[in-house]
Amino acid sequence: MPENSSSANAKQPVGKPKIPVVFWLLLTISLSLVMGTVLLSNDMKHLKTVGHYFGFDLFPPEIKPPPPKALPRPTPPAIFTLPGHIIEPPMVQTASTFLRTWRISGPAMCAALRTAGMETSDWAAASFNADTFECFFEHSGKREKDQLPSSVFVIVRGDAAGTINNMRVKIINPETDQNGQLDPGILRIFETMLRQPQWLDFHETLNAIKNLRDIKEDGFGASITFSREVLNPGRYNFTLSLDATSGPQKRTRNYFSGRIWLPSPDPSSRQPESVSTPTDAGTPAESPQHRY
Structure with a gap:
């Protein structure tokens, strides 16, 4: 009995060792990481080169809006000096x-x-x-x-x-x-x-x-x-x-x-206002006459 069992074992061929599936999975992940790192490095320069080689553009150029125009400088307000004859009572010689x-x-x-x-x-x-x-x-x-x-x-x-x-x-x-x-x-x-x-x-x-x-x-x-x-x-x-x-x-x-304009103030009805000055106290001063 022992002789038969040893001869049977000697006749069986030796099989190749099997590689686990986990190994291939880890290898795939590693290679992907390495390729992704290479393609994404240097501001994705290699990835853009590969896309250009195969005839498509993965990153179309971004159209930037034109910069806003500078606002014009505000114009300073115009200054007008009214001549005295506009706010003074009309002169008899020119009325x-x-x-x-x-x-x-x-x-x-x-x-x-x-x-x-x-x-x-x-x-x-x-x-x-x-x-x-x-x-x-x-x-x-x-x-x-x-x-x-x-x-x-x-x-x-x-x-x-x-x-x-x-x-x-x-x-x-x-x-x-x-x-x-x-x-x-x-x-x-x-x-x-x-x-x-x-x-x-x-x-x-x-x-x-x-x-x-x-x-x-x-x-x-x-x-x-x-x-x-x-x-x-x-x-x-x-x-x-x-x-x-x-x-x-x-x-x-x-x-x-005269139906659509206010009458001109009567100069005789104005009350003089006293204004004291260092040189001449109590000198009456009148405000300028305005024609409405």
Whole structure:
């Protein structure tokens, strides 16, 4: 029995040793780690080379948006210096060159004529038209021989609000001096009528009236006429009126109408404010007048 068993064992061939599966798994993991390390090293340069070799790009170039434009530097605020004449009360010498208005009311004009020696009537409705208001003055001298008596007729007409429409004067056979110039008492009427509206751009009118010469001046809606009657050499007519007929005149008048603007402050109503200084204590100082 022992001999048979030993001979059986001698006949069996010797097999190859088997490698465990775990070995192959560990080897695969190790090689993967090594290849991954190589491919990912140096900012994945080798991985990009392999992808480029096989014709595909694993990492397309990133499109970066353009850098934002620099904001412009803020512009410093503009500084404007207003000239003094913009905030100061209007000067009488230049007031009529831009907007022609009556700078005096009808009742005030009548009072000015009374101060000049003409006993005008009160500002009241006219007998022929209740919508027309007027004041007038009339004086007639003595008749001399065949000549008409020397006379003066003055009338100022307007509306119930006191706005003047026109002023008229008619003189007949006026008294003159040895130089043929108008009597100062009558000339005072024209001086008052030309001075009170403060239309100082009419320069030649008064001198022409003084010498009894015909004259007509027009300017921005105002018209002044002094003329001798053709058929009656001893009669003279004077007319001062304001009639804005052109488009620019009407638009300017409507734009500066008192219905849409606040009235200018009255300088006489301002209260002076005392300001003490080291050199002159108690000197009144007034704030600048602003026109609204």
